[in-house]
Structure formats: structure tokens, C-alpha cells
Amino acid sequence: MAADITPRVFAQSIQQQGCVLLRGVIPQSDLVVFQARAREAYARRDAEFARGNMPEEFSRTMYRFGHVLGSELDAPGEQFAIVQQLVLKTKLIQLLFGFYGSAVGFILNNCLPRRQDPQQLKNPNVPYHQDAAFMGDTFFILNAWTPLMMCGDDAPGLEVLRNGTLTTLLHPPHWQNSDKTPYEQIAFEPDWVEQTYGLEKCWHPVMMPGDVLVFSNFTLHRTYHTSAMTEERISLELRCAALTPQLEQSGWGIMKVEAAV
Numbered sequence: 001m002a003a004d005i006t007p008r009v010f011a012q013s014i015q016q017q018g019c020v021l022l023r024g025v026i027p028q029s030d031l032v033v034f035q036a037r038a039r040e041a042y043a044r045r046d047a048e049f050a051r052g053n054m055p056e057e058f059s060r061t062m063y064r065f066g067h068v069l070g071s072e073l074d075a076p077g078e079q080f081a082i083v084q085q086l087v088l089k090t091k092l093i094q095l096l097f098g099f100y101g102s103a104v105g106f107i108l109n110n111c112l113p114r115r116q117d118p119q120q121l122k123n124p125n126v127p128y129h130q131d132a133a134f135m136g137d138t139f140f141i142l143n144a145w146t147p148l149m150m151c152g153d154d155a156p157g158l159e160v161l162r163n164g165t166l167t168t169l170l171h172p173p174h175w176q177n178s179d180k181t182p183y184e185q186i187a188f189e190p191d192w193v194e195q196t197y198g199l200e201k202c203w204h205p206v207m208m209p210g211d212v213l214v215f216s217n218f219t220l221h222r223t224y225h226t227s228a229m230t231e232e233r234i235s236l237e238l239r240c241a242a243l244t245p246q247l248e249q250s251g252w253g254i255m256k257v258e259a260a261v
Ligand SMILES: O=C(O)CCC(=O)C(=O)O
Pocket: 114, 116, 126, 131, 143, 145, 157, 158, 221, 222, 223, 224, 235, 237
């Protein structure tokens, strides 16, 4: 969908399909800067990991899932530049205001870069899941997912289930089973997704830097990966919700946005 989409069409797409793809919303010049910063941040973390001095907690909860912190992409003196520059200075923020009909809170603890290597040596693909599984289903969260390089073709992309009727938390087969890995606990089998909703609803667009796929925390999604893929992909997951007292008190590091900058 073109970047001149209206807030009304944006909202309808989320309600009917659970997602909307915005083409070319983020300026290339900003993306070049963030791509370089992301590569540097991952190089620093890879070196730390190789030296064996990465903090255990960071390795266990972030690095092994492909993440570094959003703040690692800040230049000196900046604070959460990935949200400030790539969302607040683009049309995206107007669409989010229109959708929520209120001020918006960015969940900074979950505004994260993610790297996916096609061989899955550094981190595994993410299986089909709902973000709601780890964020609870009290909030209607939107994830503005944006790649810093072309993906879905030679590099792993993202697959979403186009189905806006999902507005609750489903229970995957191994939910909260501590004998299973974190991904097994949240995972839905691809066969189940295809049989339940239909293969034609599983969508994995080729995306360019500047494109943003926005989807809700109830939308089933996973890493899109084929054996022919050879390139690495780094993407940003930028999550937000309507700014309510409950969100502010959630402890998730909320950045309030009341008007576009
Ligand atoms: O980066 C990926 O492949 C998966 C991303 C994802 O699951 C998410 O943004 O919630």
C-alpha cells in the first residue's frame, strides 16, 4: 500500500486483516545511517560474545534471539533514535494517532533490532506466534516492523497471517510448559496455521528498506525463511499502544507521544 494511505484505510486494514504493509514510508537517508549503526552494534556484540564476556542475562534473553538493545543504535546524546527518527518524523505517527484516537505510548523495552542469519547459526528463526503471548492481551499493541535491508527474497523476511478476526490470546500446545524452550512454548505449528486459516492467508511480502509492515499483537507471524536464502537481515520491531494509565504503569519503559514532532 502506498505511503499516502489515509488513517481510515490504515485502521480498516488492521481491523480486517490484522496487518498493513506501508511502502516507502521511511526516508532512505535515515535508513543508511541506521543500517550502519546496527551493523556496528552487532559487530560489537559478536566480539563480546566471542571473547566470552557477554553478560549471561543479556546472552540468555536477547542475543541468542537475535536482539541487541534499541539504545545501542543511538549516537552520543540521542535517546531512542530508532523511534524518534524513524517513526515520529514520518507519516507513521499520524497513522498511529488516527488508529488509536489518542496519544500513543512506545514500549521502549520492546522496540528492538533483530538480526536473522539464514543459516540460523547465530539465532534460530522465530516460529509462528502472537506477540500477545509475552505481552498479555490487555493492550492492543501495534508492531511497526521494518527491515534495514531488502528481505523476503535472498534474506529472511516476515510472514504474517492476514486475518483481523484474531483479537484474543490463543493458547499454543506447549504454552507455559517449562520443559520446552521459550520458542516451543509460544509456537503454533505451520500445518495447524495453514489448515485452520488457509495457506492463502499466510503472507510474506518482499520488503525494501523504508517499507513498514504494521501488525497487531494478536496477529500470528513468524520469520519467513527458505533454504535458498543466503543473506543476513536486520530489522526493527517498534511496538506501541494507546497511551492509557495502565500502559504507563506497565513497567515496560513507556515513551509518551502526544503530538507529532
Ligand atoms: O524478525 C523476525 O524474523 C521475527 C520478528 C517477530 O517475531 C516480531 O517482530 O515479533
